[in-house]
Amino acid sequence: MISLTVNGQVRQIDAEPDKPLLWVLREDLNVVGPKFGCGIAVCGACTVHVDGQPVRSCSIAVADVAGKSVTTIEGLAGGGGRLHAVQRAWIENQVPQCGYCQPGFIMAAAALLKEKPKPSDQDIDDALNNICRCGTYSAIRRAVHRAAAILAGAS
Numbered sequence: 001m002i003s004l005t006v007n008g009q010v011r012q013i014d015a016e017p018d019k020p021l022l023w024v025l026r027e028d029l030n031v032v033g034p035k036f037g038c039g040i041a042v043c044g045a046c047t048v049h050v051d052g053q054p055v056r057s058c059s060i061a062v063a064d065v066a067g068k069s070v071t072t073i074e075g076l077a078g079g080g081g082r083l084h085a086v087q088r089a090w091i092e093n094q095v096p097q098c099g100y101c102q103p104g105f106i107m108a109a110a111a112l113l114k115e116k117p118k119p120s121d122q123d124i125d126d127a128l129n130n131i132c133r134c135g136t137y138s139a140i141r142r143a144v145h146r147a148a149a150i151l152a153g154a155s
């Protein structure tokens with residue numbers, strides 16, 4: 001058994017130690033916000049936070065997150081269903097097209113803003129090097145700047 005915390009709940013997993021975290025989340029725990037895109041740590045669709053750091057969950061074994069805290073898009077909002085600033089900014093800017101890649105971008109953006117509360121366009125491009133086949137990149141940039149303003153106290 002492998003124990004990890006997922007969105008605040010301790011979970012015991014009976015899985016092969018080398019099973020990728022993405023598949024443990026999706027298949028064993030029915031946490032399907034993180035998406036499968038490439039499976040080789042390139043597209044970012046599977047991004048989650050492990051102890052607060054953005055991680056491509058397709059490319060990390062579940063044994064490597066034993067005892068750690070995993071947050072997925074399902075766990076990003078605050079208590080009482082209050083959306084995270086990034087989620088609010090995403091909605092305001094109508095970022096998603098098909099939506100498939102968006103949980104990964106949102107998780108990467110939330111991690112970036114924790115590290116850099118006022119990121120430049122270059123910081124955004126560097127940290128959010130995920131792939132969006134619908135080409136939402138410029139809307140994503142706008143939304144990250146808006147989320148930074150919300151976190152800084154703008155209404």
Ligand code: FES
Nearest residue numbers: 037038039044058
């Ligand atoms: S599915 Fe994990 S990076 Fe593409």
Ligand code: FES
Nearest residue numbers: 098099132133134
């Ligand atoms: S919104 Fe469709 S792949 Fe990004």
